[in-house]
Amino acid sequence: MLEPEVGQGALLSIRLQVNGEEREGEVEGRTTLADFLRDQLGLTGTHLGCEHGVCGACTVLLDSLPTRSCLVLAASADGCRVETVEGLARDGRLSRLQQAMWDSHSFQCGFCTPGFLIQAAALLAENPTPTEAEVRHALSGNLCRCTGYESIVRGVLAAAEGRELAGEGSK
Amino acid sequence: MRALVPAERYTGASVRRVEDERLLTGRGTYVADVRLPGMLHAAFCRSPLPHARIVAVHTESARLAPGVVAVFDGAQMAQMASPVASLIESSPSGGKVSFGILAVDKARLVGDPVALVVAESRALAEDACELIQVDYEELAPVVTVEQALDPNLPAIFEELGGNRLFGPETKVFGNVDGAFARADRVVRASIHQHRHQNVPMEGRAILASFDPSSGQLLVRASTQGVNTTRRMLAEQLRMPLDRLRVVAEDVGGSFGLKFGASREEVACCAASRALGRPVRWIEDRWENLTVSGQAREESFEVEAAVTAGGLILALRVQMVIDSGAYPGFAPLVVDTVREMMPGPYRLEALAFTSSGVVTNKASYVAYRGPWAAETFVRERMVDLVAQELGISAMEVRLRNLATRDEAPLRMVTGPSLAGITARDSLLRAAEMVDLASLQEHQRQLREEGRYLGVGFATYIEPAPGPRQEGGEENTERVRVELDREGSLLVHTAQMPHGQGHRTTLAQVAADEFGMRLGQVRVMVGDTQRTPEGFGTGGSRFAAMAGGAALHGARRLRGKVLEAAAQILDLAPAELDISHGELVGPGVPGGRLPLAELVRRIELAARSGQLPPGTDADLTATEDFDGGQSGWSGGTHCCVVEVDPDTGLVRILRYLVVEDCGDLINPAVVDGQIRGGVAQGVGAVLLERSAYDPQGQYLSATLMDYLLPTSLDIPHIEIEHLIPVRLDPDVNFRGVGEGGMIAAPPTICNAIADAISPFGAKVLEQHLPPARIVELIGAISA
Amino acid sequence: MLSWLLKLPPFAYRAPESLEEGLELLAAGDGEARVLAGGQSLIPMLALRLARPSLLVDLRRVPGLAEVKEDGAGLRIGALTTELVAERDPLVRARSPLLLEALDFIGHPAIRSRGTVVGSLCHADPAAELPAAALVLGAELTARSLGRGSRTIPARDFFLGPFTTALEFDEVVTEVRVPAAPPAEGTCFLEVSRRPGDFAMVGVAAAVTREGDRVVDLRLALTGVGDRPRLLTLDELGLEGRASSEGLFSEAGRSVGARLRPPEDLHASATYRRHLSTVLTERALRTAFGRADIRGGAAGA
Secondary structure (H helix, E strand, C coil): CCCHHHCCCCEEEEEEEECCEEEEEEEECCCEHHHHHHHHCCCCCCCCCCCCCCCCCCEEEECCEEEEHHHCECHHHCCCEEECHHHCCECCECCHHHHHHHHCCCCCCCCCHHHHHHHHHHHHHHCCCCCHHHHHHHCCCCCCCCCCCHHHHHHHHHHHHCCCCCCHHHC | CCCCCHHHCCCCCCCCCCCHHHHHCCCCCCHHHCCCCCCEEEEEEECCCCCEEEEEEECHHHHCCCCEEEEEEHHHHHHHCCCEEEECCCCCCCCEEEECCCCCCEECCCCCEEEEEEECCHHHHHHHHCCCEEEEEECCCCCCHHHHCCCCCCCCCHHHCCCEEEEEEEEEECCHHHHHHHCCEEEEEEEEECCECCCCCCCCEEEEEEECCCCEEEEEECCCCHHHHHHHHHHHHCCCHHHEEEECCCCCCCCCCCCCCCHHHHHHHHHHHHHCCCEEEECCHHHHHHHCCEECCEEEEEEEEECCCCCEEEEEEEEEEECCCCCCCHHHHHHHHHHHCCCCECCCEEEEEEEEECCCCCCECCCCCCCCHHHHHHHHHHHHHHHHHCCCHHHHHHHHECCCCCCCCECCCCCECCCCCHHHHHHHHHHHHCHHHHHHHHHHHHHCCCEEEEEEEEEEEECCCCCCCCCCCCCEEEEEEECCCCCEEEEECCCCCCCCHHHHHHHHHHHHHCCCHHHEEEECCECCCCCCCCCCCCCCHHHHHHHHHHHHHHHHHHHHHHHHHHHHCCCHHHCEEECCEEECCCCHHHEEEHHHHHHHHHHHHHCCCCCCCCCCCCEEEEEECCCCCCEEEEEEEEEEEECCCCCCEEEEEEEEEEECECCCCHHHHHHHHHHHHHHHHHHHHCCCCCECCCCCECCCCCCCCCCCCCCCCCCEEEEECCCCCCCCCCCECCCCCHHHHHHHHHHHHHHHHHCHHHCCCCCECCCCHHHHHHHHCCCCC | CCCCCCCCCCCEEECCCCHHHHHHHHHHHCCCEEEECCCCCHHHHHHCCCCCCCEEEEHHHCCCCCCEEEECCEEEEECCCEHHHHHHCHHHHHHCHHHHHHHHCCCCHHHHCCCEHHHHHHHCCCCCHHHHHHHHHCCEEEEEECCCEEEEEEHHHHEEECCEECCCCCCEEEEEEEECCCCCEEEEEEEEECCCCCCEEEEEEEEEEEECCEEEEEEEEEECCCCCCCEEECCCCCCCCCCECCCHHHHHHHHHHHHCCCCCCCCCCHHHHHHHHHHHHHHHHHHHHHHCCCCCCCCCC
16 A cells, blocks of 8 residues: 555655755656756756657756656656756856857757757767767757757867867957 | 948857857746746646537536636636637638637637636646546538538638638739740649648747736747737737736747737736736647647649740749638738749749638648748749750759849849849859769769759748838838947847847947947847837848848947037047947047946036037937848759668758848858758658648657757758849848748759659658658559 | 646656565556656656556666676666666677667667666557567566566567557566577668657568578567567568578568558558568668678677
8 A cells, every 4th residue: 555645746855966066855756857957946947848758958967867857757866966057167167068059159049958068068978079970969869940950060069179169259 | 430440340250149158058038937926827728629619618626626726718718808800801701700719619620728727836737627628519620621612511610601711812913824825835733832830949938927006917928029929918908008018038939930929828818917926838849739830731733834945934823721720820921922933033924823721720820931832832843844844954944043134123923133143043053063963973873773863942032022112111120229338229129039139230230330249238028128010020130120220320329429529529520439439539548438428428418518409319219121132042952862762861962052141140140041941851851740631630749740850950051142232231131031941842852853763743842751652653652 | 639738647656675665566556556767658658648657666776677687598687777778788789789789779868868678678669679679589578576476478478569568567577688699690670760769660670590691590570560569480471491592581571561561650651661661671681691690600780
């Protein structure tokens, strides 16, 4: 028999590390990690584009692996490390990847951006010098409706090369 | 006198976008990111049937469900908001149609909203939706155009007396009968464009927050134009405009979808007003794919009068548009399709018949280049004519495209073609792809059983189109303002949703005024300060808003220099504004920060030290119609290889030669082109809004509605032509729609070329692998 | 019609610390409880409200289920081994090129990082890659329940229909065993999908054993063409006793195509699926044959 306190709608206590900080929360069994991050922790940088695991906008790092946060229960992430788009810039400085994406005009409307950044960060962590084909393959589970992907792929390759692109916007 | 030399200009440079730092760090603000105290969440109970009478809606158990604050059915909503009234002028039956914000007596498509649940969380609202029971009396679904024209099937709107929405209406330009009488041959084809859709990554979204004490409704919307959204909400909610404020921050794409206010959005506003609490609705992906709107479903019967030498003299075209369930945008599209049908071709006559029907499918909405069927039909026809005459498609294009210097350069439907470079773009594309060697390579590969194909499409796009002599004035307004911090504020009704307007408009204004880019702020998306104008659409931004900003900045600069000259007792010609400072030999210290100048102008004006006639109001409002240059256009070329056994298509090369006038920001322009081409690739190879014969929607998830991925879109080469500059100042033109207009016919032409050895004839736009194998004849259809 | 509601329906959640505790929860759940491993198939089914369990039993805390091991009989892949871990595992890479090739077709990195090999088998999607590979590899699943202990289910008895397996409601698959490939066997996994990463319209797993130019054994399983993948052998194709490989593969392709009654959906007609089955069967067999070492000893992809 199920104990009454673990029935449907009962709240479960979870504790996890998000962008290096210990965070706690009370969630229902059905609460996804994405909804937990957005609604309870206010980390709205992680976007929900489909809620059935196809678009990739909600991708976060879960124990260092790229993961769709709409397909993970918050309760299943108890005790895990989570990194979101908000954790990419450190001390107000953009990461090299973010900077290269900016320089490359990688994105347009910005909605898919967090998922691509996280997926690309995961790729570069594992393979710092990917080929274009490897970048396209790694990003093929993230949908962008605006760009046709070329600017995104170039951004990742630029980050990998550590190439500084001319950015007139700073003058 | 200008201090800036061309090399220092922002305009023409791929300046980094000012909006990106926020978006790259997860600090964008989309509607779903905003939480207000006391905020409630909306979910809709929707019809599972495409066509049914609603007998009763039982909401009692839903009202009692945990966390539920209110449930509204269609009848209740009808008391809270006016029905949508639609008038289709060309309708045979008067065309007056009206329908409720929520379905009242009838459900007209799968997903039609029947009741609205407002609860403490979205999940609880959805749980309650499942408890609503609706008694339906099923009606025969009307799914196809043929069914819509069948008098034995029930009318979707009784007041129409059938399911024909408008037409058939014929307009004739030039001597059509004469041209057909002269023709050596008539080439006929039935061409079909399939239903597909916008699918922005962010669906529709609204957060309505009514303040009972002031009677004000504040709406945060995901929209292409806050003014249009406010006007439509005010109409449906029967509220005075000044009680409604619409604000938009980040918008996650739209491509034509998010205009005005949808029924669901009106319903949320009405609910907020009734409850006195903020109500948020975030469209989920099922809703977005099933009910937000779909586009493009049009079919054409075409006859082309041609000479043996490949001249296309005239076209007879019959167009039928499937408007889906709720009439809206479809009747407007046919006018543009008709006018644009000749494109950049020297067609001497056109007879164009259009009609529209309603069906139990999602309503027809605007989608990037909504009139694109004219290019698809024409460019496919050109290739079919070539195939039938046994001459090359390149030859047929070159014989028929208007040349730059011939006169009178005008489409048979009216608009001037001055300044177009369509023919130049075709020649350049053929050169870039090295057509002769490519075709030789194609011949060799065919001997090995490999099937290469090359396709072209040439088009022009009103962006915003030539000045219409005697036509209705069509302008875009920009208000430019120098504030007390010495920043230049550029207010526009344009509502960026990915286009980077906050950057590009700043580039134009900064150059013209003499500012650093960081000193210019583009102000959008708040009806409290946004100037009038319907919003972003119709490729109006570059020429019209860009031009208005340029002229506005120029005029304000003149005013500022005039006032500065008075204060400093110098001639305006001795002064300049450069890098955001007033400079000139007579200026004390050589330079004066603009903030200081503004302070001194204000002081002088207050103390009456400025001579009468000096304008100390540091704003300028400018209306601009886009100037003399109105066409964008170009040629796309695609090379594919088709695997005849599997029907899989590999795009080996894709190139775009285009002319959108002077580029404000080349990286932004290229991004627009590539994004448009990607949607065209999707349309041909992957995307289809599919219904089964019973009217059930089959493409309701992203596992079924297939958006292209990074592995489906090739590298897209782009070359920009040197434009013909007809306007003394403003030669920017819109570029948002062309990619999506030209890509489908280009890819279809390439595939048709690849499989032509099998005798295949391509008359449709959607070519998934199964269909290609059918066309090849390896399997039966 | 799928539900238009995409938030998950309510359910109770437990993450037991031991397998026994998990089995107890399942037994008490009376068929209304579901096992949660990676969740990459189950959570979307919940989101689309195609499944309505009252309880999810998350195996994440159960020790010892995430390993890939090898014993005399072959590979043993634990229930919590993700597709990502499997595809990077040196044992899998060395011993099972077919499994590796099939894994490469599954989803995308952010799916494979959580989706499990065993989970995919238990989900039994008729278009999934791993069930077909498991059939050709002669895999066996180990299932445990509270009352009946442990039992072994061969893959060919495991898949009963769409999303339906031989598993009882109170059972958990603890591992899948993949026998060592016979020497002189070549394998190939091929599929055609609408986009890379999508479920196959048609997929073929093939294994061929050769002696010189002779095919001595052949096993095939197709995915996407029926309610479940089925194992086909030379016998079943009516091609036993055929000596030379030439002509055999195209004949096998035709034979496969002729016997199928594939489903139709918006991505592919039944006719197209049958046609693809013929084309891909021939291609997969030819490739597998080419990969088989004439002298014996498995050759990789």
